[in-house]
Amino acid sequence: MKKFLSLLLVAALLTAPALTLSASAKGLSDYITLTGYDPKLDYMAEMRRALKDGGTYALQVGAIYEQQRNLKIDRLKLDYPHTSYFTDYTTAKEILKAMEDDAKPKYTEEDLDLLARIINAEAGCSWIPDWVQQMVGSVVLNRVNSSLFPNTIRDVIYQPGQYGPVWNGSINKKPSQRVINNARYILENGSVCPSNVTGQNGIITGGGLYTSYYDSILGTTIYFCYT
Numbered sequence: 001m002k003k004f005l006s007l008l009l010v011a012a013l014l015t016a017p018a019l020t021l022s023a024s025a026k027g028l029s030d031y032i033t034l035t036g037y038d039p040k041l042d043y044m045a046e047m048r049r050a051l052k053d054g055g056t057y058a059l060q061v062g063a064i065y066e067q068q069r070n071l072k073i074d075r076l077k078l079d080y081p082h083t084s085y086f087t088d089y090t091t092a093k094e095i096l097k098a099m100e101d102d103a104k105p106k107y108t109e110e111d112l113d114l115l116a117r118i119i120n121a122e123a124g125c126s127w128i129p130d131w132v133q134q135m136v137g138s139v140v141l142n143r144v145n146s147s148l149f150p151n152t153i154r155d156v157i158y159q160p161g162q163y164g165p166v167w168n169g170s171i172n173k174k175p176s177q178r179v180i181n182n183a184r185y186i187l188e189n190g191s192v193c194p195s196n197v198t199g200q201n202g203i204i205t206g207g208g209l210y211t212s213y214y215d216s217i218l219g220t221t222i223y224f225c226y227t
Contacts, residue, residue, distance in 0.1 A: 043069035079191035120175035121165030199225035
């Protein structure tokens, strides 16, 4: 019943008539202390949905979503930056423009091609789930952002002694469209795992296991490990 009433409240807020107050004006989000979040919810999508209304109450709901997104990033130690759209800007139009500007690709075609090729070589089989392919790509990005590894995708992949597909030639195989899509997702949305997960191997290495995937067809396991 509480969940139903909460949904009604949010729905009412999102359909409230537009007012002239700014998103940062004192309102609903100023009186709520956040203690949780939905790990499966795409908060950026929810923020955009709220902004379609443009009214003050809808903007306040969007501000709550933004706070929950930042909380989710902290709790899960995700490699995403905090955002402050709803305090930095005053109208829905301004916030949407800032979100669109930030969403523009900040990678090259070579970055996409190389990331897709290493994902394809490491986990490109048709039966391997998207999340595993995205994890492979995330390890590469985490290494790029780590002081312990080179700072470009090319240099990380071609670092001596790191990726077998470089010396066995499998990196030269053309990736499928699904693999390319997963590589693009990682480049545009960031790593899907904690930033200190920089190991991917057939054995547990480094600082211990974060998660793993057992391939029942090949009989092999991919381990994703902390630094």
